[in-house]
Amino acid sequence: MAREPLTPKGGAKIADVARAAGVSIMTVSRALRGVEGVSMAKRDEIIALARELRYSPSSLAGSLAAAHSNLIGVSVPTLDDAVFSEIFETMRNAFLRSGFQTVFDTTDYATHREEEWVERMIAWRPAGIVLSGVDHSPRTKRMLLRSSIPTLEIWSHAQDPIDLCVGIDHFAAGYEMGQYLTGLGYKRPAYIGPRAVYDVRAQQRLDGLKSAFAEMGCTVDPCIRMAPPLSFEGGRLGMQRLLEGTLNPPDVSSILNDHMAFGALMECEARGISIPKDMGVVGFNGLRLNSVLNRRITTTVTPRAQMGERAASLLIAKISKAATVNTIKLPVKIVPGETSRDLQE
Amino acid sequence: MAREPLTPKGGAKIADVARAAGVSIMTVSRALRGVEGVSMAKRDEIIALARELRYSPSSLAGSLAAAHSNLIGVSVPTLDDAVFSEIFETMRNAFLRSGFQTVFDTTDYATHREEEWVERMIAWRPAGIVLSGVDHSPRTKRMLLRSSIPTLEIWSHAQDPIDLCVGIDHFAAGYEMGQYLTGLGYKRPAYIGPRAVYDVRAQQRLDGLKSAFAEMGCTVDPCIRMAPPLSFEGGRLGMQRLLEGTLNPPDVSSILNDHMAFGALMECEARGISIPKDMGVVGFNGLRLNSVLNRRITTTVTPRAQMGERAASLLIAKISKAATVNTIKLPVKIVPGETSRDLQE
DNA sequence: CTGTTAGCGCTTTCAC
């Protein structure tokens, strides 16, 4: 057994601390974990000694022996989108407060990447797993279900959650925006977004939008499909494509998110198209950028921070086997800006 | 020993697979890890059997026994800043390609949070650790040094790296921008950024800027110090404060990053201040937003993707004990936009 | 190519 010891530079192990303190290994273990059953005096002495010996407990050994870890795995499609970095940040903070360590990966909206990640993650026996943004492969679902690891889906209010779910109703959000726009008198909407397979939630919103317009006998056309990154540049490029591809521009453009919508506005500005006079533009999410614009983009504000908060507490509750609901649906809010107007006026 | 087994739902362990295959545990271990020393036939059979039994290997047990894990810990100050999410994303991808799993946390620029994170991280005996954006506490350095875990500092070109380092020279970057601006004839610069203690790198850039202006007998004043989030809103608010606090506005404002600079531009627009006629504005980083603006912000482009790439390969090289350099300094590039002009013309 | 032995560093259980 001549292999290098796992502990840094052959650093102190629990046995070394025990020897130094003249107590058993178990007493050290209890003292360091703050578990009942050690006299105050001994505890303090042991803690001081451990520090002196620069003892660093091995989470690997600890979790293996204890049959549970404090790891929580979180998967998001991308950090490129401000939405997911906000949701993620809130969750991570909440988990940290409860003593959990977040392990994390991005999937680029690819279900097979998510599947591989779930498999790797399960191998670490985490306390919980959070999935977001994409639909999951059947194998992903199966693995998760069998693992009996508490699992939470965030962002979309799933109709058929694996376990727990916190999110918004994307179809309804799209529908509401559609109603708002038809209410203003818009009749020839266009759409700029990702390819359908790429982002299921976006597609659900588009379906909602279409549905609302269909009630007024209108179709959403054209639907410009962009490749990632779906941010500023994608929006500008999308609008360029939209305008160049038609002789009869739409009266309103619904765009995947506020950042893309901003890019689109820049393209309009460059072409001398006046918004909202010549065309309406609406985004999605209510991102921070919007708050500094002198002419704000009409958008649907999503409750990202709240979502992260609620998701974290729901998952933590489940991990500690507290009884709770399984599903939370959060509301969105349409916030009119100066990129749309009432056509009847 | 009546505790619940760690394996999901009492799932199969390596011994179960061995029994089913009629071979020893070691043969299964070798077959599943793809290690030399198992006949093709047996290997395929074992793999099929493992799949059938839904065997999920425990990374906990595996890493403990093997005395190393495939975890890499990465700490960034914040994901709010597009810069760090880009660097992080590139690194994470590179690590993944090499079979490493990224564990991650944000520190909000707080050295004590970084210190706590490093302590937790070391407990997992990761293959490597990446630190970014902040100066480290003495205890953080000591822990890392003693742990003998390969450590890489990214973003800043540290003068005294713990181990490996990939970054830019922030002082030089600030100085270069200062020279560029004095060259254009600017004489009364102002600055909008974070508090000095908050972000050491930003302070270094400011020092460089000051230094260049000092050579022309000019001082950078006022320096507006904002609290986070240092994004769009912070920039707008900062410019508001700057303009309201003086009767004699600066001839150029150097702003922490492009997003803040954009916010500042919005404030100028609202007040009827024409940029660059009445005042110059420069940002930092060359963020994506800039690429869609019709009037781009003069900025310093930083090589984020390259930084992440180089950092990952350097750390991986060190982990596999390949000989390499310890430090890489990357160049930045000033890209003039339409928010500054030559005052001599 | 395959198996046996001896742990990795810690926590559980149970006895004192």
Added chain:
DNA sequence: GTGAAAGCGCTAACAG
């Protein structure tokens, strides 16, 4: 309050 024994699930080392 404290300790001894018995693993957690896996891999390194060595012997065939």
